[in-house]
Amino acid sequence: MNQKPTLKVLAEKLQLSTSTVSKALKDSAEISIDTKTRVKELAKLMGYRPNTAAASLRNRETRTIAVVLPEIVNDFFGQVLMGIEEEASQHNYKIVICISNESYIKERDYIEMFSNGAVDGFIIAASMETQELNQYEHYNDILNSDLKLVMFDRVIDDLDCDKIIVDDAASGSRLVDFLKKKGDRNLCVASTISKLSVGQLREKGIRLKVDNCPDLKLEYVLEDEDDIFMKKMEETLTSKKTDAIIALDQRSGIMALNKAKELDIKVPEQLQIICYSNSTMAKYSYPQLTVVDQHSKELGKKTFTRILNLMKNKDEVQVTRIHTLKTTLLERGTTRK
Amino acid sequence: MNQKPTLKVLAEKLQLSTSTVSKALKDSAEISIDTKTRVKELAKLMGYRPNTAAASLRNRETRTIAVVLPEIVNDFFGQVLMGIEEEASQHNYKIVICISNESYIKERDYIEMFSNGAVDGFIIAASMETQELNQYEHYNDILNSDLKLVMFDRVIDDLDCDKIIVDDAASGSRLVDFLKKKGDRNLCVASTISKLSVGQLREKGIRLKVDNCPDLKLEYVLEDEDDIFMKKMEETLTSKKTDAIIALDQRSGIMALNKAKELDIKVPEQLQIICYSNSTMAKYSYPQLTVVDQHSKELGKKTFTRILNLMKNKDEVQVTRIHTLKTTLLERGTTRK
DNA sequence: ATGAAAGCGCTAACAT
DNA sequence: ATGTTAGCGCTTTCAT
Numbered sequence: 001m002n003q004k005p006t007l008k009v010l011a012e013k014l015q016l017s018t019s020t021v022s023k024a025l026k027d028s029a030e031i032s033i034d035t036k037t038r039v040k041e042l043a044k045l046m047g048y049r050p051n052t053a054a055a056s057l058r059n060r061e062t063r064t065i066a067v068v069l070p071e072i073v074n075d076f077f078g079q080v081l082m083g084i085e086e087e088a089s090q091h092n093y094k095i096v097i098c099i100s101n102e103s104y105i106k107e108r109d110y111i112e113m114f115s116n117g118a119v120d121g122f123i124i125a126a127s128m129e130t131q132e133l134n135q136y137e138h139y140n141d142i143l144n145s146d147l148k149l150v151m152f153d154r155v156i157d158d159l160d161c162d163k164i165i166v167d168d169a170a171s172g173s174r175l176v177d178f179l180k181k182k183g184d185r186n187l188c189v190a191s192t193i194s195k196l197s198v199g200q201l202r203e204k205g206i207r208l209k210v211d212n213c214p215d216l217k218l219e220y221v222l223e224d225e226d227d228i229f230m231k232k233m234e235e236t237l238t239s240k241k242t243d244a245i246i247a248l249d250q251r252s253g254i255m256a257l258n259k260a261k262e263l264d265i266k267v268p269e270q271l272q273i274i275c276y277s278n279s280t281m282a283k284y285s286y287p288q289l290t291v292v293d294q295h296s297k298e299l300g301k302k303t304f305t306r307i308l309n310l311m312k313n314k315d316e317v318q319v320t321r322i323h324t325l326k327t328t329l330l331e332r333g334t335t336r337k
Numbered sequence: 338m339n340q341k342p343t344l345k346v347l348a349e350k351l352q353l354s355t356s357t358v359s360k361a362l363k364d365s366a367e368i369s370i371d372t373k374t375r376v377k378e379l380a381k382l383m384g385y386r387p388n389t390a391a392a393s394l395r396n397r398e399t400r401t402i403a404v405v406l407p408e409i410v411n412d413f414f415g416q417v418l419m420g421i422e423e424e425a426s427q428h429n430y431k432i433v434i435c436i437s438n439e440s441y442i443k444e445r446d447y448i449e450m451f452s453n454g455a456v457d458g459f460i461i462a463a464s465m466e467t468q469e470l471n472q473y474e475h476y477n478d479i480l481n482s483d484l485k486l487v488m489f490d491r492v493i494d495d496l497d498c499d500k501i502i503v504d505d506a507a508s509g510s511r512l513v514d515f516l517k518k519k520g521d522r523n524l525c526v527a528s529t530i531s532k533l534s535v536g537q538l539r540e541k542g543i544r545l546k547v548d549n550c551p552d553l554k555l556e557y558v559l560e561d562e563d564d565i566f567m568k569k570m571e572e573t574l575t576s577k578k579t580d581a582i583i584a585l586d587q588r589s590g591i592m593a594l595n596k597a598k599e600l601d602i603k604v605p606e607q608l609q610i611i612c613y614s615n616s617t618m619a620k621y622s623y624p625q626l627t628v629v630d631q632h633s634k635e636l637g638k639k640t641f642t643r644i645l646n647l648m649k650n651k652d653e654v655q656v657t658r659i660h661t662l663k664t665t666l667l668e669r670g671t672t673r674k
Numbered sequence: 675a676t677g678a679a680a681g682c683g684c685t686a687a688c689a690t
Numbered sequence: 691a692t693g694t695t696a697g698c699g700c701t702t703t704c705a706t
Contacts, residue, residue: 004453004454004482006698006699006700007699007700007701008699008700016676016677017676017677018677018699018700018701019676019677019678019679019700019701019702020675020676020677022700022701022702023675023676023701023702026701030675030676031675031676032675032676035675035676049449049453049454050453050699050700051394051453051454051698051700052453052454052455053390053391053393053394053399053454053698053699053700054390054394054682054698054699054700054701055699055700055701056390056682056700057388057390057391057394057681057682057683057684057698057699057700058681058682058699058700058701058702059682059700059701060682062390064433072409072415072418072419072422073412073415073416073419073617074415075410078409078410078411078415079410081409081434082409082410082436085409085434085435085436086436089435089447094433094455095433095434096401096431096432096433096434097418097422097432097433097434098422098426099418099419099422099423110426112386115386116341116386116387116388116389117341117386117388117389117390117683118389118390118431145341251621254621255621257623258621258623261623262623280410280618281617281618281621284588284591284592284618285622286594286595286598286599343682343683343684344683344684344685345683345684353692353693354692354693354694355683355684355685355693356684356685356686356692356693356694356695357691357692357693359684359685359686360685360686360691360692363685367691367692368691368692369691369692372691372692387683387684388682388683388684390682390683390684391682391683391684391685391698392683392684392685393684393698394682394683394684394697394698394699394700395683395684395685395686395698396684396685396698397698454699
């Protein structure tokens with residue numbers, strides 16, 4: 001039980017005042033080199049660590065960001081979190097994590113819980129429920145306080161805050177081009193996330209493109225219950241002559257692949273599959289799924305950098321920015337060369 | 338920019354002292370019902386939220402726990418984290434997350450960073466490097482302070498702290514029994530985690546059991562590089578007449594299954610596969626992998642409950658406890674009925 | 675170059 | 691039942 005030394009303890013040992021010690025540790029120009037060295041040496045020796053609570057109280061900043069995620073057992077959010085965390089720890093920031101579990105209420109409660117000087121800002125991806133209800137007063141509460149807010153991936157269109165997203169619509173369009181060049185004509189969009197903004201954007205990009213190509217046809221399998229999804233997918237694959245599936249999320253991608261195997265459809269020879277999100281599951285499927293890589297970790301880093309800037313330039317007028325990251329297609333085993 | 342009200346502000350508006358207000362909000366018996374009601378009403382109206390930094394400073398407790406995880410893009414750790422988080426938020430605790438990325442140095446740095454009154458305790462699963470180096474002075478630093486420590490899953494044997502683990506050795510032994518009953522004789526242990534305590538325990542349980550059954554044979558494919566693993570697995574599956582694979586982690590399990598498909602070995606008719614950890618990947622493989630369910634979320638909840646108890650009973654003498662959770666076999670598509 | 679003093683917001687021992 | 695006061699550990703303004 002070695003007691004944590006405080007400024008006061010250091011000051012007493014060195015026969016100095018706490019303010020001198022404080023300044024010395026901060027390398028203030030007011031303090032003599034000699035004193036600085038003595039102070040720092042003792043501080044190191046005694047393992048002095050400034051008390052965060054006291055510093056927060058005094059400085060009105062916690063160096064802590066709350067990250068609100070819909071789920072955590074999910075490679076995409078896990079990777080984003082990694083990026084956020086890496087960037088944060090590099091800047092000596094802490095990350096507290098809140099899992100909304102796709103629930104609006106939990107999200108709102110978390111925001112309330114941390115809106116009391118516990119954190120300096122929020123990084124949020126909206127829960128499914130929030131996007132369905134289109135209810136976002138709780139986000140406005142943040143914006144009306146002096147806390148910062150950056151949203152990523154699952155964002156609210158009408159909300160005037162900083163957003164980091166990927167080129168969902170544009171990427172959808174590119175995928176159609178890609179498949180068309182390979183000779184595919186009958187495409188199918190599969191999704192378990194049609195309730196989400198990102199799902200809708202991806203679908204929209206695809207649909208607009210297909211509408212512009214008279215020779216292309218588009219089917220849909222939209223369903224978030226696994227069993228029903230599998231049934232609908234079976235119907236589509238047996239009754240239509242589907243050439244390719246674009247899966248808007250990893251779950252629908254892997255299920256489509258499994259159904260194809262079950263029906264003895266050769267992938268990619270008879271059926272190509274492209275799937276959103278570069279997940280572990282996609283990497284270890286057989287054959288490896290061709291995926292749209294969202295560079296999730298990079299997205300996380302960008303998101304943190306953005307909120308860091310908001311906090312640094314407190315007084316300057318901020319231009320609300322929407323930052324769009326470009327995705328890339330990772331061609332693997334479920335598409336033809 | 339509505340300013341956050343403080344106790345002082347409430348007190349002024351109500352013509353009371355801050356201490357009365359503070360006590361009223363805490364439902365102190367000293368305060369009249371009438372006053373309590375008035376105070377609470379105004380507090381609610383003005384959206385009063387106690388300042389966490391001030392409370393921490395004053396109470397010497399942060400109601401925050403640091404969770405140090407080797408990785409986060411990993412269903413097991415994700416599920417554990419969910420459990421921890423759920424339990425924590427129920428008790429009005431915050432969770433800050435630290436990702437060691439399997440690095441000893443990062444782990445040590447995090448512990449140092451938070452050992453200054455930023456948190457009340459640590460929940461840790463040791464990084465691979467820490468387990469390899471068998472270096473755990475940083476954990477002792479925690480134990481020598483007044484901070485609490487609970488380890489889970491990846492624990493250090495020689496360390497005298499609370500631990501929550503699963504019955505790795507016993508479960509290994511049970512798996513052998515299970516396979517033997519199905520008539521399998523040539524078993525193979527596959528693992529990408531032989532450096533980890535859990536991997537070693539599982540292997541040990543299996544080996545001891547096999548040694549006791551003269552009719553059983555045991556092969557090994559231990560390798561953490563994907564490509565090399567696949568090569569070694571191919572050798573084993575073609576040259577030996579392996580009846581069943583016990584994969585000590587999800588990655589080796591899915592790779593074994595993929596290799597079997599590649600070699601046109603029928604699963605589970607010709608080869609059974611059992612795999613540790615109930616992951617999304619295992620659930621969406623084809624066929625679905627039979628897995629050892631570690632009840633990870635429950636494990637997370639237990640872990641938090643344990644540290645909560647340590648914090649509540651500060652003064653009582655604590656008996657260091659090792660809590661072992663029982664795993665269950667989830668029979669699915671890669672084992673025969 | 676150093677120190678004294680005030681105060682961040684809260685709590686609790688000690689008056690009244 | 692309510693109020694006064696001191697202090698948690700730190701920073702910063704203002705002396706000296």
